[in-house]
Amino acid sequence: MKKIDLEKFAIQSKKKRKGYKAFITKLENRPPRGLDKMIVEVDLETWKHIDCTSCANCCKKMTPTFTEKDIKRASDFLHIAPKVFKEKWLTFEKKDKDWVNVSQPCQFLDLHTNMCSIYEARPADCAGFPHLAKKKAIDYMHVHKQNLEYCPATLKFIELMKERMENK
Ligand code: SF4
Numbered sequence: 001m002k003k004i005d006l007e008k009f010a011i012q013s014k015k016k017r018k019g020y021k022a023f024i025t026k027l028e029n030r031p032p033r034g035l036d037k038m039i040v041e042v043d044l045e046t047w048k049h050i051d052c053t054s055c056a057n058c059c060k061k062m063t064p065t066f067t068e069k070d071i072k073r074a075s076d077f078l079h080i081a082p083k084v085f086k087e088k089w090l091t092f093e094k095k096d097k098d099w100v101n102v103s104q105p106c107q108f109l110d111l112h113t114n115m116c117s118i119y120e121a122r123p124a125d126c127a128g129f130p131h132l133a134k135k136k137a138i139d140y141m142h143v144h145k146q147n148l149e150y151c152p153a154t155l156k157f158i159e160l161m162k163e164r165m166e167n168k
């Protein structure tokens with residue numbers, strides 16, 4: 001599998017994003033029959049092209065949301081109190097009522113290896129990211145729109161969805 005070139009990805013994403021967002025809006029307005037089944041198949045196909053260990057762009061450019069359960073699990077893993085965990089690394093976003101990282105890249109990302117240093121105890125949001133094969137698919141389309149900018153897997157997923165729909 002080819003390594004992800006993030007500079008090349010940024011150029012491709014910029015070029016394709018507008019069209020892909022319009023395609024997603026079309027899906028949202030008129031969801032095709034069998035969409036939930038289709039996203040499972042396209043998700044499998046996507047991961048044949050994408051190697052996250054050569055990317056980690058989500059950990060570099062975005063923040064996960066931390067639930068109280070996530071904070072407790074990660075704090076236990078690091079042998080510190082949840083209060084200390086929050087003080088050291090998080091901020092509370094009043095609008096969405098979410099705990100998020102204060103800065104990017106994520107403090108738990110090893111920038112040399114692209115590995116997560118709290119992998120076993122990472123937030124559920126990280127474990128599920130980029131949420132491609134989620135049901136109901138239609139409820140996650142707005143998430144894909146947001147992630148097109150940073151996630152090569154999402155860009156590939158939408159590219160493959162578009163190809164399928166056009167060849168139907
Ligand atoms: S907790 Fe781990 S997986 Fe989640 S953003 Fe940070 S480095 Fe990435």
Ligand code: SF4
Pocket residue numbers: 050051052053055056057058059129130150151152153154
């Ligand atoms: S989920 Fe997306 S952004 Fe994160 S490492 Fe994989 S391809 Fe890169």
